[in-house]
Amino acid sequence: MHKRLADIQAAYSALEAAHKELTARAEAMNKHAYLIGIDRDGKLNKFTFVRDGKFTVIETYGTLEDDPAAWKRELLE
Structure with missing residues (x-):
C-alpha cells in the first residue's frame, strides 16, 4: 500500500511541475502579439x-x- 501511495505522490x-511550466509558458506568450487572421474587405x-x-x-x-491569399499561406498555414 505504501508503494502505491508513493507512486501517486510522485505522479x-x-x-x-508540468502545471507550473505550462503556466509560465502561457504567461510568456501573453506578452507577445500573434497574427491570427488576414482578410480582404473591399479595398481594405x-x-x-x-x-x-x-x-x-x-x-x-x-x-x-x-x-x-498568398500572405495567409505564407504566414498562417
Whole structure:
C-alpha cells in the first residue's frame, strides 16, 4: 500500500511541475502579439492580432498588387 501511495505522490508532483511550466509558458506568450487572421474587405486589408486575450484589427488600404491569399499561406498555414 505504501508503494502505491508513493507512486501517486510522485505522479502528483510531476503534474504540479508540468502545471507550473505550462503556466509560465502561457504567461510568456501573453506578452507577445500573434497574427491570427488576414482578410480582404473591399479595398481594405485587415490584419487580426491577439495579445493577452484581446483582439486588435489593423486595416490598411489595399492595392491591386496585394495578395492576401498568398500572405495567409505564407504566414498562417
